[in-house]
Amino acid sequence: VKQAARLVRERGVPGASVNDVMGAAGLTRGGFYAHFTDKTAMVIEALAATFAEARTNLVETIPEEGEAWASRAADKYLTEAHLDAPGRGCVIVAAAADVARSEPALRKAFQQEVEGLVALFDQKLSDGCSREEAVAFLATCVGTMVMARAVHDRSVAREILAAGRRAASGIGRAKPRR
Amino acid sequence: VKQAARLVRERGVPGASVNDVMGAAGLTRGGFYAHFTDKTAMVIEALAATFAEARTNLVETIPEEGEAWASRAADKYLTEAHLDAPGRGCVIVAAAADVARSEPALRKAFQQEVEGLVALFDQKLSDGCSREEAVAFLATCVGTMVMARAVHDRSVAREILAAGRRAASGIGRAKPRR
């Protein structure tokens, strides 16, 4: 029944209506409250599922560490395939702006998931890098995808993705001494 | 009548209802179509107004160039004041995800505005920097603010802002030689 995860990513939190989620699961609207207390509860469960997916895709699947990890993760995340498949992509890109306008319960759940992801990133970047760089890596990836999705022409989207890939890849790199 | 600009940034595109915009302007719902052909047309005008604001705040107001500009612009953009005042803040943060799900006309207008802003950033970064770095600068700032807004605790938001500030400030910097 977590078609919710797909619809939240495709259409945002307000766009993922109870009707449509239940319909996508082959059920009718009324039965919803046998599974969730609330629409918010559904969104929170969808967050958990999609962040788990992200952990698998970006951390468990990429064996490298440090700079090499950052480079491979950025290359995997900032692709046209990801651009074109929001329903199977990053939930932060799709829903963070909605979460920002939502009730504290949802924001709390979101924060917890983000912190978990940052902790994993930090571990991967490890040597010589701080949590700060893990956060910056995530923010750069998210910002890049948000902008690439919003733009009209494919060529412009590609330019944005390329710029983001370069910037994010460099984050694990030892800092210039100056 | 561009209270629209404020409401789009506070509540997103679907959240800025025709009723509320007209109400905020002291008018009633029916008169809307004497000013705009469409809700989309209103959003497009709101975009134009808010991007103009951004150009003033981040380019015209900051005389420095190159690395110093990036540093000052990031410090100005990634503040708690901006975090707390979405209605007077960056429209990309508030609405890019909505634009990504909207009709081509809106996406086209958004793209044009983004390109204008990137061109200005590029000019400011000028020596030794490419358009690519102007794009990365913008993406990093946007991603940072999006995440900082969505998180629940002030302390976490502050951490994210600080990380973004550091990453964005470094973007005008001469690259390490390696």
Next chain:
DNA sequence: TGTACATCAGTGAACGCGCGTTCACTGATGTAC
């Protein structure tokens, strides 16, 4: 093995509400003569 009953996921109609848009209208303004 066979009957009686409790459980509970799922149904579908209904609720009150806000949305974007339309439409016949009002009433102040400005021009024409």
Next chain:
DNA sequence: TGTACATCAGTGAACGCGCGTTCACTGATGTAC
């Protein structure tokens, strides 16, 4: 200067629609005896 008329921003009721949620219900399942 004074009357007649066109313009058009703004009004407020109405439209069809989809939203989240509720509620009495159905019907398959599993347990108790």
